[in-house]
Amino acid sequence: MSRRRHDRNPLGQGAARQRANRRTPHTSRPAPAESAAENPLISVLRPALRSDDPTAFWVAAAPLVTELADLQHHPEELPEGVDLLDTFIEINVAETTALLHMVAAMCPDEDLRSRAQVGLTARRQPMPPQVSGLVQASVTEAVAFSDGAGENLLVELVLPRGVRATLIAYIQWSPAPYVKDAFVVGESLEEITRKYREIMAGEGASLDEVLEAVGPADARARFRQALANTSADVEQSGDWEQWPMLRPFVEFVVGRMPEGGTGYDEDALYGGFSDVATLPVPEQPPWILEDGTDLVEEFTTSAHAVGLERGSALEDLVAYLMILLDASLGDPLGWDPELAEWILSEVLPRVPTLPEAAAAQIPSALPELVAWSLERKGEEPSVIARTLSAIAPLLDEFPARRADPRMRARRLEEQVDFALELEDPTALRLADLALRAGGSEVLAELETAPLPAEKLALEQFPDDLRDLAAEIDTHLVEGVAALLEHHSGSADTDELLTACRRLLVRVAQLDDAVLRRKASTRNTAAAIVSIVARGNDLMGYPPAPLHEKDLHRAFDLRSSPSQRARTLMEAAALPHRFTGVALADPELLLGTARAELRRVRDVLQAE
Structure with missing residues (x-):
């Protein structure tokens, strides 16, 4: 196994392993033994339990352990009155007995572990040692x-x-x-x-x-x-x-x-420096012709560019677009309606390496560049008009499309992917810092002043959610106070509350349907604190001062709010981060976290 995906497992083991389908069947509760053979989840477990490979059942059942724990916090995803663990307890067959052994041994939810242990007391089926001996x-x-x-x-x-x-x-x-x-x-x-x-x-x-x-x-x-x-x-x-x-x-x-x-x-573990914010320029720029003509300069000094804002941002944009066209068609001037639509709708909204100043000029500069390029190639006016007509509505939508929070999150994720391709550890660390801060340009200008104390902006919520939001806020106030009671030096209570309240507002603005789902307001508050605390390095692996058990104690939780946190993060359009939580917004980062991001940034850039 190595980091290259094509040879991650050179031993050739497990390629044919069956694993459970994560979808829970939305059917009524089955009758116990007589319908067990028809249960799709049991049909997955049966061959795994009978396999000569001792790991087959672990691989098949582990996803079900995760699903059971997730559904414990989201019972609304099952038909009314259905409890998935109870279903397996009622089906008294060898496969469910083996699953109960797995739940009792490794489920992260304490209540489910206890219920599985009780359920096993009534079971008599013989189990293989890889199950009973866990x-x-x-x-x-x-x-x-x-x-x-x-x-x-x-x-x-x-x-x-x-x-x-x-x-x-x-x-x-x-x-x-x-x-x-x-x-x-x-x-x-x-x-x-x-x-x-x-x-x-x-x-x-x-x-x-x-x-x-x-x-x-x-x-x-x-x-x-x-x-x-x-x-x-x-x-x-x-x-x-x-x-x-x-x-x-x-x-x-x-x-x-x-x-x-x-x-x-x-x-x-790290070393080296690379600037991940630069454009990917090939060794032989496609805008330099064999006779030495500089197409970027020719366009920016043409009559088509007279009304445009001249400068490096325009030059960067034109150069980038010529690279795209040359890579796609082998012609830096080869615009056509289909290619133009693809670049405007799929590439430019999510490209991570284009500076914001350059992206801001796209609505005004792109039609002029297209017209100039096609005129220089000698295309008929009707071809030019058809191409410009195809991109006109996309140009109108482009600023909003690029500014969309989910598109912004995708750009941040792709900046990390781009850094991964460089195979430069320091470039990757800088990209990760930018992901946490909200972008390379944001990272370059981070301030370190603490967040001000703010009340929850209830006016930002729909009328029918304001009472719910106020109830969540009450749990936030109580839970944060209890969380920091024994860790008073880890964070300022008011500053942490401000970040949590801002995240709750963001969820309401981007996807208030998440708040309308059946869920405990206490669990929701704990999930929000977990997201903010992890995104600010207050919670997690040492030296983080707070741990999951502290959150459970502060909010009087019996199980982890991780599933609720995941749902809220998706609703808030937070980018995915392999190594934890990325808040991707200085408005959600505590002053201490921003100061640490700046410190690490300066160290990396000095190497």
Whole structure:
């Protein structure tokens, strides 16, 4: 396995593994045993439970453990009166018994774990050791080897009756260590390393030169650090067979390791500098012709550009558009209606490397550039008119389309993707800082003054949601006070409340349907605090001063608000971040967080 997707699992294990469909069947509660064979979820579990591969059931059942925990907080997603765990408790067959063992061992929801344990007391079906022996599993040893951008971390899990399995995770180191992929193989660590050794020898490399023995306690610390940086809302990708749906199992394995180890030294993982805000200019600029003619200069000094704002922003825009056309058609002047529509509707609204000053000139500059380009090519006036007519409505919509919060989030995400392609760790860290701040230009101008104390702007909510918003705000006030009571130096109460209230307003403005769903106002308040605290590095892996247990205590929660937090983040159009939460707005960042972003920015730019 390596960071390259095409060879993430050279062992060839797990490619045919079945995994559960995350969709919950919206049907009435089935009759217990007689309809079990027709239940689609049980049909997934059955072959996995009977498989000779001891890991098959873990892989199939782990997504159901996640789904059960999610639905605990969103009962409205099931038919009225249906409880999915009760459904499986009532269906007394071997597959549901095995699932209850999984829930009892690794579900993140305490209530569900307890109910599963009670349900097991009435079960008598014999279980294979990889199911019944989960509570006796232990981690014996761990190894790691790096490819320069991250490491493969392998740990061996031993269960009763000689069952052995190896958990393999790829930990990407930049912009901070996070779990990029993970899967489990039903073989011993010795056998797995033997196969890696053979594969690398065939490529002219030696595994033994890079293999590192890792103590189980250190492996736990590395996993905890990487998992804390791995966003809970990562979607299942077709590129990964098991991750992230295997996360409950990974968390379970990590919990079997001893505490007290040492994690990654993040300061030792990075180096180099690259400016990710520049335009991707090829070695031979397409605007320079063989005779030395500079097409950018020719356009900006033409009659078509007389009414445009001259300067570097216009030149950047024209150069970028010529690169796009040359890459698409091999002609920097080759405009046609279809290509123009595609560039305006799909490319320019989300391109992360185009400065905002250049993007602002698109509505006025693009029609002039198109007309000038086609005239220079000698096209008929009717062709020019048809092309300009095709893009006219898109030009009118462009400013609003580019300013849309979800499009803005997509640009920030793609800036990180662009930095990943550079394979420069420092460029990636700068892109991650820009993601958190709200863009490269925002990052360059961050101020560090604390947020002012503000009351909840109830006037920003629809009339029928104001009472609900006020109730959420009451829980915010009480919960934040309780959260900071024993951590008074971690944040200012008023400043944290301001950020939480602004996020709640943003949710109401962008997608108030989320607030209309059936959900506890206390849970909603806790989820908002969790988002803001994680986005400001107040909560999470040390040295963050606050932890999940502090949030639970402050808001008197019985289970994690992570699912509600994920829904609220989507409603607020926050960009996805592999290593945690990106608020992407200085108006939601505390003064201390903005100061830290500036400090890291300055360090990286000085290297």
